[in-house]
Amino acid sequence: MSRVAVHGFVSGHVQGVSFRAFVLDQAQQYALTGWTRNVADGRVEVLLCGDETAVHAVIAALHRGPPLADVTEVALSAIDPSNDTDFTIRY
Numbered sequence: 001m002s003r004v005a006v007h008g009f010v011s012g013h014v015q016g017v018s019f020r021a022f023v024l025d026q027a028q029q030y031a032l033t034g035w036t037r038n039v040a041d042g043r044v045e046v047l048l049c050g051d052e053t054a055v056h057a058v059i060a061a062l063h064r065g066p067p068l069a070d071v072t073e074v075a076l077s078a079i080d081p082s083n084d085t086d087f088t089i090r091y
Contacts, residue, residue, distance in 0.1 A: 005034070005049040008076035010062055014044045017068035020089045026061045027087040030054035034082065037090035049081045 010019070015038050023036040023046060032054055034047035046062065048055050065071045 002052045003081045004052045004055050005079050005081040006055060006076040007047045007079045009043040009045050010071060010074050011043050012072035013070040015042055018066050019044050019069050022066040024087060024089055026058045030058055032058060033084035033087055035088045035090045049084060
């Protein structure tokens, strides 16, 4: 089991549609650590850390988003895994 991390942004109609709660649910389902938050320009920022297979499963979910979202782009970069112990929504 390889631990990986990705950081980046989800664009489209992703604010005001429970996108951060969706990411939180997905991350908790796959036992990931990290965080998500809204960005002033309308995107959602994410940091996902955990098992490589689990991270890829959540990345696939980011492309779908919750029912009211309209995701147009998911731009992520690999980074060094963090030492976070849980997944949070940042404000």
